Amino acid sequence: MSLLSLRNLTKTFGGLVAVNSVSFDVDEGSIVGLIGPNGAGKTTVFNLITGNYKPDSGDIFFDGRAIKGLLTHRIVQMGIARTFQTIRLFQNMSVMENVLAGCHCRMTAGVFSAMLGTAGHRRExxxxxxxxxxxxxxxxxxxQHDNLAKNLSYxxxxxxxxxxxxATDPRFIILDEPAxxxxxxxxxxxxxxxxAIRDRGISVLLIExxxxxxxxxxxxxxVxxxxxLIAEGTPSVIKRDPRVIEAYLGADSDI
Known part of the structure; x- marks a missing residue:
């Protein structure tokens, strides 16, 4: 069953068509790679899924529900998490504090509960x-939990x-060049x-x-x-696709 479905997704920036009528699915419990040369529109697709950009046309469905146009925090609450191509950590906060920032999207205690230190807030x-x-x-x-984030290796x-x-408790995670x-x-x-993430029941969409x-x-x-979109299939099929070899891997590539 498809957990995420993109249908004819299009996004332009002025005269540049960054994403041109792209459709594909990510099945529940799968690991899918989104690849292509620099400027192919991969990160733009990620930004459309996560609500950072609003598509000009097309639809995005997550677990059968339309999510196009939703605010980013609502998409996170629905179960979609992501990392970024350019690291976005709270560099002067500890490792533990950075992860706790992800947990807070699932907390329900309000500002006054936090100020008063209620039992409910303490439990959360x-x-x-x-x-x-x-x-x-x-x-x-x-x-490393007490170290500052900025002191970690890249x-x-x-x-x-x-x-x-x-820590946001996702069902679907988007990894933008994690390596x-x-x-x-x-x-x-x-x-x-x-x-191991997939084995936890979390579907993965990967740019790398x-x-x-x-x-x-x-x-x-x-791809x-x-x-x-110029190709879609298993890695064994994709690495033999002449369009992929020419457009992305290079005519002389051997992978």
Whole structure:
């Protein structure tokens, strides 16, 4: 069953057609890669799904519900989380505080409850801390919880973003170049993390330029060029598609 469906999605910026009538599905419990050359429209698609941009036309459905035009925080509450191509952490806050920021979207206690320190607010804070600890353990950062985010290595900052996204309790997570800045060992570990996310029942949509990672972890690939979808299928099919080889991988590529 499709968890996310894009139908004829189009977005323009002035005279530039960034996304041109794109349609594809992400099934529940799957890992899908969205690939293409720089400027193909991949991050624009992400921004349309998460409400950062509003499409000019087309529709977006999540779990059968139309989400086009919803505010970003409502989309998060529905169960869609994301990381960013350019890291967006609270650099002068601790690792733990960054993950707790993700937990707060599920908290119901109001400002006055927090000010008065009510029993309900204390229970929610306790649950949030427990959730943050679990997510830091999940991505391998449990021993870093007191460090400032800015003091982490670049690769660990990427993992912290993933932990914060998972703390929102998503059903669907969008990862924008999560291997950026990672060394080979960190990238290999990331493959296991992405699979473990899927094994938790969370569907994954991934942008990544590391084709080795993409081919190993994704079950389906969607390929864009100049904002248009040019190919869709399993990694074994995509890597033999002449349109993909020419447009993205290069005519002499061997992957």
């Amino acid at each position: 804070e306790k649950r949030a801390i427990e959730r943050a600890v679990r997510e830091l353990e999940f991505v391998g950062l449990a021993d 690769g660990n900052q990427r993992l912290l973003e993933i932990a914060r996204a998972l 950026g800045g990672m060394n080979d060992q960190e990238t290999a570990a990331l493959i296991g993390t992405i699979r 330029h590391d084709m080795s990672l993409v081919m190993k972890v994704c079950e389906k690939l969607v 864009l060029e100049y904002g248009a």
